[in-house]
Amino acid sequence: MSHWLHWIDLLGVAVFAISGTLMAYRKHMDGFGVIVLASVTAIGGGTLRDMILDLPVFWVQQPDFLYAILVAAIVTILWLRVTHKFPYQTLLVADALGIAFFNIMGLQKALDQGTGPFIAIVMGTMTGVFGGLIRDVICREIPLVLKGELYATTCIVGGMLYVACLALGVPDLPAMIAAMLATLLLRLGAIRWHWQLPVFQGSH
Amino acid sequence: MSHWLHWIDLLGVAVFAISGTLMAYRKHMDGFGVIVLASVTAIGGGTLRDMILDLPVFWVQQPDFLYAILVAAIVTILWLRVTHKFPYQTLLVADALGIAFFNIMGLQKALDQGTGPFIAIVMGTMTGVFGGLIRDVICREIPLVLKGELYATTCIVGGMLYVACLALGVPDLPAMIAAMLATLLLRLGAIRWHWQLPVFQGSH
Amino acid sequence: MSHWLHWIDLLGVAVFAISGTLMAYRKHMDGFGVIVLASVTAIGGGTLRDMILDLPVFWVQQPDFLYAILVAAIVTILWLRVTHKFPYQTLLVADALGIAFFNIMGLQKALDQGTGPFIAIVMGTMTGVFGGLIRDVICREIPLVLKGELYATTCIVGGMLYVACLALGVPDLPAMIAAMLATLLLRLGAIRWHWQLPVFQGSH
Numbered sequence: 001m002s003h004w005l006h007w008i009d010l011l012g013v014a015v016f017a018i019s020g021t022l023m024a025y026r027k028h029m030d031g032f033g034v035i036v037l038a039s040v041t042a043i044g045g046g047t048l049r050d051m052i053l054d055l056p057v058f059w060v061q062q063p064d065f066l067y068a069i070l071v072a073a074i075v076t077i078l079w080l081r082v083t084h085k086f087p088y089q090t091l092l093v094a095d096a097l098g099i100a101f102f103n104i105m106g107l108q109k110a111l112d113q114g115t116g117p118f119i120a121i122v123m124g125t126m127t128g129v130f131g132g133l134i135r136d137v138i139c140r141e142i143p144l145v146l147k148g149e150l151y152a153t154t155c156i157v158g159g160m161l162y163v164a165c166l167a168l169g170v171p172d173l174p175a176m177i178a179a180m181l182a183t184l185l186l187r188l189g190a191i192r193w194h195w196q197l198p199v200f201q202g203s204h
Numbered sequence: 205m206s207h208w209l210h211w212i213d214l215l216g217v218a219v220f221a222i223s224g225t226l227m228a229y230r231k232h233m234d235g236f237g238v239i240v241l242a243s244v245t246a247i248g249g250g251t252l253r254d255m256i257l258d259l260p261v262f263w264v265q266q267p268d269f270l271y272a273i274l275v276a277a278i279v280t281i282l283w284l285r286v287t288h289k290f291p292y293q294t295l296l297v298a299d300a301l302g303i304a305f306f307n308i309m310g311l312q313k314a315l316d317q318g319t320g321p322f323i324a325i326v327m328g329t330m331t332g333v334f335g336g337l338i339r340d341v342i343c344r345e346i347p348l349v350l351k352g353e354l355y356a357t358t359c360i361v362g363g364m365l366y367v368a369c370l371a372l373g374v375p376d377l378p379a380m381i382a383a384m385l386a387t388l389l390l391r392l393g394a395i396r397w398h399w400q401l402p403v404f405q406g407s408h
Numbered sequence: 409m410s411h412w413l414h415w416i417d418l419l420g421v422a423v424f425a426i427s428g429t430l431m432a433y434r435k436h437m438d439g440f441g442v443i444v445l446a447s448v449t450a451i452g453g454g455t456l457r458d459m460i461l462d463l464p465v466f467w468v469q470q471p472d473f474l475y476a477i478l479v480a481a482i483v484t485i486l487w488l489r490v491t492h493k494f495p496y497q498t499l500l501v502a503d504a505l506g507i508a509f510f511n512i513m514g515l516q517k518a519l520d521q522g523t524g525p526f527i528a529i530v531m532g533t534m535t536g537v538f539g540g541l542i543r544d545v546i547c548r549e550i551p552l553v554l555k556g557e558l559y560a561t562t563c564i565v566g567g568m569l570y571v572a573c574l575a576l577g578v579p580d581l582p583a584m585i586a587a588m589l590a591t592l593l594l595r596l597g598a599i600r601w602h603w604q605l606p607v608f609q610g611s612h
Contacts, residue, residue: 030554032553032561032564033554036541036554051460052251052255054261122270142343143237145236146228146234153236196234256465256468322474337546346547347441347546349444350432350438360440
């Protein structure tokens with residue numbers, strides 16, 4: 001992995017760690033709970049992806065991912081203590097960047113392992129959304145990702161664009177950038193204009 | 205795996221996907237939530253089994269399992285939209301067939317890996333019931349499988365019969381069929397006559 | 409692993425199985441639910457650790473761990489049926505011994521795999537606390553370990569002492585005993601004098 005990719009990856013981990021810390025704050029958890037929830041949110045999806053693809057789990061040999069989580073959680077706690085408010089809008093934008101990048105990481109790791117394009121899209125989406133899903137399950141919330149927000153769908157669309165580009169002979173870097181932009185812009189649009197998937201309106 | 209075994213396996217996956225879709229319907233989830241819950245229910249148990257036994261996860265190289273989930277979920281949603289009711293009784297019978305087959309898959313994979321009979325029974329039962337357990341945890345239900353229904357017990361009895369048959373020198377195919385029938389009939393009897401395991405009646 | 413280490417390990421598994429059985433009793437689960445909850449509590453942390461470190465899962469080739477869980481769960485059930493009370497104080501002390509030992513097992517397995525000291529501390533803590541976390545998630549409790557009790561912190565302190573001792577050239581056995589004592593005494597002190605980590609007191 002080239003140097004700048006690694007830095008964007010660390011940034012994505014840090015953003016998700018902040019989102020876990022905010023949830024822990026809302027749930028009145030202690031210091032250790034904050035770290036656990038921040039970690040699960042940030043590396044849960046990638047850990048499951050690596051275990052399913054039978055790859056070495058990405059943070060075991062690279063502790064800087066865990067350092068990024070620690071720093072993000074501590075800075076967030078201090079910020080909350082001092083200001084008692086949080087820049088949610090900024091966080092949403094950073095989070096959109098985070099899933100766009102996590103999605104690409106999952107796609108690439110899966111294709112490198114020789115899976116087909118369909119499984120690769122599944123792995124990209126799993127990397128992007130599973131951490132948040134586990135966070136919500138631990139906190140006894142019905143996972144946000146399952147309830148009407150245009151979130152996981154942005155990963156699926158980005159993934160489909162990526163494998164379509166590769167199938168059409170587009171080189172890897174432009175395909176990657178196109179897929180990241182698709183996921184990012186779709187997610188930013190969903191935040192701005194409240195795009196939603198239809199929710200089941202069963203009588204029971 | 206012979207051809208017809210693969211088809212029965214696909215059928216089991218589809219049946220569990222339907223049960224996950226029904227739960228998502230009850231919980232008012234969106235389209236993506238339906239797919240996630242259907243997938244987790246259908247392949248959660250087998251995924252955990254393969255990770256614990258250190259085998260390649262079964263659906264990574266065979267995307268037709270995920271196609272079966274997609275088709276099952278979409279057909280179920282369309283059916284619910286049109287009829288607003290569901291053939292629960294038929295589903296229960298299909299589900300009984302599903303656990304009977306999943307149980308045998310877990311038993312055989314474990315024994316192939318050289319585990320003892322006790323661990324093999326554990327793996328068979330885990331394959332049969334873990335998907336439903338994760339489904340209920342995500343939906344914030346106390347898992348059905350832990351609450352008085354004769355469900356997992358049918359896997360355990362089928363598994364004990366299977367390893368007993370093998371120990372007595374019965375060839376694999378008849379042993380398999382005997383174990384599947386034991387699990388299936390026990391489960392159908394539990395549905396028909398409401399057999400239950402005793403539940404703790406502690407004062408607290 | 410030397411003979412007495414294996415026996416202490418079995419004892420730790422049995423103690424956590426008892427704690428899972430007690431939770432199942434409080435939640436009115438059936439016989440199978442008791443076994444599942446006892447097992448998840450007792451071997452959940454170690455299973456996740458082995459999967460993340462890409463090691464063979466420890467109980468797959470050694471069924472005596474599962475036998476220990478069965479015996480512990482059945483004895484606990486019988487005890488509860490006869491006496492209708494439970495020696496909670498004794499259990500807390502045994503549980504403190506259990507996490508002290510699980511912590512060391514996780515630390516050693518991680519260092520044996522060539523991870524750095526930071527990841528080793530994470531693995532020790534995960535082995536000690538993850539089983540209880542999954543138990544609470546299945547039972548729809550906000551995990552105790554995330555809510556103010558000095559529990560996981562005792563693993564972290566023990567782990568830091570262990571890697572510090574090794575870095576200073578202390579031989580393995582005294583380092584191990586020092587770390588176990590630190591975890592054990594800190595946990596016993598937390599039980600006796602209600603030591604707590606500060607909990608977030610956010611207005612929302």
